[in-house]
Amino acid sequence: xxxxxxxxxxxxxxxxxxxxxxxxxxxxxxxxxxxxxxxxxxxxxxxxxxxxxxxxxxxxxxxxxxxxxxxxxxxxxxxxxxxxxxxxxxxxxxxxxxxxxxxxxxxxxxxxxxxxxxxxxxxx
Numbered sequence: 001x002x003x004x005x006x007x008x009x010x011x012x013x014x015x016x017x018x019x020x021x022x023x024x025x026x027x028x029x030x031x032x033x034x035x036x037x038x039x040x041x042x043x044x045x046x047x048x049x050x051x052x053x054x055x056x057x058x059x060x061x062x063x064x065x066x067x068x069x070x071x072x073x074x075x076x077x078x079x080x081x082x083x084x085x086x087x088x089x090x091x092x093x094x095x096x097x098x099x100x101x102x103x104x105x106x107x108x109x110x111x112x113x114x115x116x117x118x119x120x121x122x123x124x
Contacts, residue, residue: 002026002113004096009118012086016122020081022096022115030074033099035111036081038092038120048094049081050104059104064090086122093117 008020020036035050049060049070058070069082079096097111105111 002098004098004113004115006094006096006115006118009094009120011121011123014087014122014124016086017082017084018086018120020083020094020096020118020120022079022081024077024079024098026113029077029098031102033102033104034070034072034079035097035099035104036070036079036094037097037108038090038094039117040089040092043092045095045108047106047108050099050106051079052104053102057104059106061106083120086120088122088124091120091122093119 003025004022006022033052036048037045038048039045047061051058051070051072055072067085072079095117096115098113099110100112
């Protein structure tokens with residue numbers, strides 16, 4: 001049974017930074033790509049970033065390119081999302097997910113396991 005536990009969310013002001021962490025357990029973490037998604041109130045869940053099983057490949061939604069960085073530490077079985085220059089429109093519940101593939105995918109259907117989410121609120 002795979003478990004993903006996010007942490008690091010909170011309330012910040014516009015322009016500030018946060019780093020989200022996602023700790024995984026239950027299967028060989030290093031074999032699978034990981035992703036971050038978010039869901040704002042009244043909106044559908046959307047892709048934010050993903051990283052390949054090696055960490056050598058990443059993908060981002062255009063809205064966060066240049067501001068967010070996804071990384072992973074396979075030895076620590078953890079994936080991170082460094083978020084800089086936060087904007088009020090980044091406010092959402094952020095979810096990490098583990099893919100069934102090794103390459104980073106934008107499609108939530110490629111992900112087998114999901115965390116419970118962590119709230120990020122950015123005030124203006």
